[in-house]
Amino acid sequence: MDAATTLFETHRARLFGLAYRMLGTPADAEDVVHEAWLRLHAQAPVALDDPEAWLVTVTTRLALDRLRRAKAEREHYVGPWLPEPLADEADAPDATLERGESLTLSFLLLLERLSPEERAAFLLHEVFDYSHAEAAAILGIAEDACRQRVHRAKARLHEGRPRFQVDGAAQRRLLERFVAAMAEPRLDTLRALFAEDAVHVSDGGGVARATLHPLHGADRLARLYLQLARNLAGVRYEFTTLNGAPALFMLHGDSLASAMWIECDDEHITAIHALRHPEKLARIHAVTNPAASASLH
Template identity: 70%
Template sequence: MDAHTELFQKNHSRLLGLAYRMLGSRADAEDVLHDAWLRWHAQDKGEVDDAEAWLVTVTTRLALDRLRRAKVERQHYPGPWLPEPLEPIEEAPSEQLERAETLSLSFLLLLERLSPEERAAFLLKEVFDYSHAETAAILSITEEACRQRVHRAKTRLREGRPRFHLDRAAQQRMLQRFIQAMERPDLDSLRALFAEDAVHISDGGGVVTAVLHPLHGADRLARLYRQIAINSYGAARYQLSTLNGAPALLIWAGEQLSSVMWVEAEGERITAIHAIRHPEKLSRIEAVTKSAGSTSLH
């Protein structure tokens, strides 16, 4: 491996983490990194004063272009769009702890409230710890414009969720209770899992059966999942995992991963379920899980 390839690989996890948070898609993030690598390979290195800054700048601008196109495409997406689930990114231990929450599905969905330009500025400044001056240089804007974008992003995120916090212990506990209720699908037991204003959001991408609009209310969610449990009785297998920095539930139908879901919980009640059923979005997690030879299925 030559020095320039080694330098790119040294920054790979940081660049991938940035591109994924920008796009909400591992596949799109890897496409961005492939394009960044081609540009780095062709670049006259003698003209580069700071290789990391050059790579972050190119990756950010490529991700911005792709995100602008994706925003238009998602307007025509069949049903709710949810980010592609992500197996752990090999960031440094300190970065994993510090940034795990910014990989969560809830956080990525909050970022969807931002314009592409606000999203880039916010991530660079607040997640990847670049100064306003550095962020402005990466985005080729003035420092004052950068400050305005970051401020607007923070305001929008506060409006979306005034207090952003993930209680992982509660999520893990509620997923375990959910498995137990699905294995013995009693309507009252299922209803007791959900807060009265709980919401279910499912992404099937128009490829597989999924609820096309958010479903609200404990009774409606209980009836939905009781029917799902009855239809899949004896065939579904449940596996607790950690994806996007949060507890997740993998649901298998035979050898096929049919769904990945996360819950938000308050106290002893589920307040939200996000379920991804789109096969293309599940394919990587399915392959990684099978290759790991995991046997923690219930």
């Protein structure tokens, strides 16, 4: 490999991790990282004082521009928008990065509360450990302005953060209970799964059948899933891992009909997210191996 390629590959996982957390979709993150690669090749790497800082700066600013456009487009999105998961594969571009809370789908959705500028400052300082001064230089703003953005972002995220932080084992147990309840659907069994103030969010993008607004309350969620269970002939569920957390695929024949993940306390589901957009599902299905997942029929 030439010097530019070697340099780029050294930092690629970090650049992808930053772009993905900024944008919430792997394809957009890959586009940003590819554009950063092209810009690096237009440079003479040996002339760069700090190649890593240069690459992070270019990637951040490209992601910011794309996120601003995406925010405007999402204002016209049909129904709720959910981030697109990463398959949990050893050769995924983000595989060398720690899969902490900042990579979970619930946290990526929480980041949607922030403005693009707040999101960039928060991620650089809180997730990627740049100082306020370093993050400000990357963003091209004053250090005080960067500090204020991080402070506002932390306050907004604190307001929306789930009340409970539960490990993956508890999520897996509740997903198993959910699958069992869907196999023999009864209103009382389904209702017992959900916290009183549980919320259901479904992303169909106006293309697939999905609720157009979040649904709230154990009663409404139990009735929704009772109806779905009675109407879903020939569906099977497969357990998987998305963004480092337990998740559930719902398959109809060879097609992935839904990808689901939850938030929970020790005993109840507090939020359930269902990704039903066909294009997003097709991309997930293309890079996963459902046959290797533990499955229930």
